[in-house]
Amino acid sequence: MIIIQPYAQKLPSGKLNPKNYHYWKELISLIDEPIIQVGVKGEEQLVPQFLQNLPLARLKELIAECRTWIGVDSFFQHLAHDCNKPGIVLWSVSDPLIFGYPENHNLLKDRSYLAPNQFLWWNYTDHNSDAFVKAEKVLEFL
């Protein structure tokens, strides 16, 4: 079983979070393995099993049970780090050298897409679908 955690925190402005991976649907269609999506209420459901608003303790149990996980730069990678479970993080504008962990596959298309200021609210950065690696690339690391 694979966990996907597709979305970063919603922005107060209502804008699309620039850390949200653009090719989830393509990626999911390429994965031949049971998938559980975790997230919060209001996020788009991408697979039949979407577990919303789980307490951290339950999330940790799921992480322990999964083969691996795929996510974006959000709380989930930090939780998985504490559970010693490596996964795949799909990066775009935030810097994996600052916010990521070396045990993960940190898939960043190119550092030229990183936001010049890593420490501002992501409200100020536009979403750019071109900043992400394609789904086929992710599959190579699964």
Add this chain to the structure above:
Amino acid sequence: MDKILCSVATRGRYHTTLPLVLSAIINQTRLPDKLVIFDDNDEPEDMRNVAMYQHFFQMLDYKKVKWEWLFADKKGQHHIHQKANEMGYEWVWRVDDDAVPEPFVLDELYEWALNYDPMVGAVGGSILTMPTIFDTAKSTGKLADIDKEPNIQWGNITDTKEVEHLHCSFLYRAGVHDYNLGLSRVAHREETLFTYGLYKKGYKILAIPNAVTWHLKNPNGGIRSETNAQMFEKDEWIFRNHLQYNDRTIVVLNNGLGDHIVFSRLLPDIPNPCVFGCYPEVIPCRPIAEAIQLFGDIDQWNIYKMMARWNWKESLENAYRKLYL
């Protein structure tokens, strides 16, 4: 490279003590690289039309001291000092507009700042108001003693002493600690909180001899002339809370779930923590609103602001370690 900025905040003293202060700055044995005057007057004048000030500006030009006259926004002198703090200089010498330094004050302050210890954060000398009545030889300069002793700078300092706070005029290391912008326009205790904040970050605060500034106490005008009692009480409340939490490590996590998870790894190493946060399911904590009410301004605990200031390239966890350990 420019190192020293001299900052003077002024209000209502164009034609009384401000000219004396500017003259004293211009005649220092060590000159600042730049003088900035923050004009907080309700009805500011263009001093370029006043002969005496024209002389001052010409003297500054002649001595190659850059100068700038900025009009402040009347939010209180802590906002003014914060602007100076962020102007990109290594050191800021803040001088009140009724505090006249003797000619070698900046020289002495700077020498101690450079040579005493690499971690000097601020240096101040005596600030004497005539007739001086205070014997401060036994003053400790510790924050816990602030209600029990005269401020060490009120008397003639004869020996260098490491203290925990300074007041009025002093030289400080810029860009490493912020003024508390949660204080009211009165800005009561602003310099005490600021220098104590430097001390809490591990910087040494020095009270030194042979650096006398004469405080020509003037009942009219002055950047501290705001007297609103409610504002004063609010600032005193904030100050007292800092005093009360003196032995605690204040932690403020006004950020996301992931940030809390990362910080939680440090928590066991933090001495006597008092945590304010947003996710009590990750770390037992009190509400952020309470931190704002207690301490006025929580920006000094904003990890992302600090990472930007430090031009941070390492991990978030290491940034937390730098901030709290």
